[in-house]
Amino acid sequence: MNVVILQPSYIPWRGYFDQIRRADLFIFYDDVQYDKHGWRNRNQIKTAQGKQWLTIPVHSKGVTEGIPIKDVKIDWSKPWAKNHLKALTFAYTKTPHFADYIPWLDSVFARRDETLADFTVWLTIEITRKLGFAHTQFMRSSEIAGIDGQKTDRLIQILNHVGATHYVSGPSARDYIEDHKFSAAGITLEYMEYNYANYSQLYPPFDPYVTILDLMFIAGNTSIDYITSTLGSA
Numbered sequence: 001m002n003v004v005i006l007q008p009s010y011i012p013w014r015g016y017f018d019q020i021r022r023a024d025l026f027i028f029y030d031d032v033q034y035d036k037h038g039w040r041n042r043n044q045i046k047t048a049q050g051k052q053w054l055t056i057p058v059h060s061k062g063v064t065e066g067i068p069i070k071d072v073k074i075d076w077s078k079p080w081a082k083n084h085l086k087a088l089t090f091a092y093t094k095t096p097h098f099a100d101y102i103p104w105l106d107s108v109f110a111r112r113d114e115t116l117a118d119f120t121v122w123l124t125i126e127i128t129r130k131l132g133f134a135h136t137q138f139m140r141s142s143e144i145a146g147i148d149g150q151k152t153d154r155l156i157q158i159l160n161h162v163g164a165t166h167y168v169s170g171p172s173a174r175d176y177i178e179d180h181k182f183s184a185a186g187i188t189l190e191y192m193e194y195n196y197a198n199y200s201q202l203y204p205p206f207d208p209y210v211t212i213l214d215l216m217f218i219a220g221n222t223s224i225d226y227i228t229s230t231l232g233s234a
Helices: 014-022 080-092 098-108 116-131 151-162 171-175 179-184 212-222
Strands: 002-006 025-028 042-047 050-055 137-140 166-169 188-191
Touching: 002 014, 002 151, 014 116, 014 212, 025 116, 025 151, 042 080, 042 212, 050 080, 080 098, 080 212, 098 116, 098 212, 116 137, 116 212, 151 179, 166 171, 171 188, 179 188
Parallel strands: 002 025, 002 166, 025 137, 166 188
Antiparallel strands: 042 050
16 A cells, blocks of 8 residues: 655645655644644745745744644634635636636635644645545544654554555655665655646746646646656656
């Protein structure tokens, strides 16, 4: 069984969804420490003026330091959902498929989840289904009891618990993953290679690292082709 373990993120880029596509089971790593300046609560869109951050405000003053992702709460005192919907509409209203997603976007930004992870995990699964990856199953690491240890040891405990035979990792994890421990556990290890075909973004030059929504608004139901194809093949 192919398994991926990744921290939940807000409307992540297509490489994240490629890892989901490759997984039989995708585990949201939600019980590790929240990284305040990472991708847990923000991502970028393309606009006529360049890239723009969309950030979900969280209760952070002395609260997020050292706590797990799953416990971080959204700050609903700020109208961020309304502003994100407005920003997406302004940036992408002229794309071929933006209108197809308007009813869905309205429902997304009408939610009032208390915790960041509840919202981003739900939204990631929603996007996955819209992309057509129906085979992947999901769970959260916080649902697994009795897991301890650090880094590679902790990953292997989780993988053993779910019966994984193959682990798909992002390339940056090479810096800390101890490959030999996977071999000892009887789990094969694969590192992702991100080499995707370009698509016609509304505002050149092309940037491959913005949110997956950029691709969906432009390619619609054919978005999957730009996740499964490599440079020069699409």
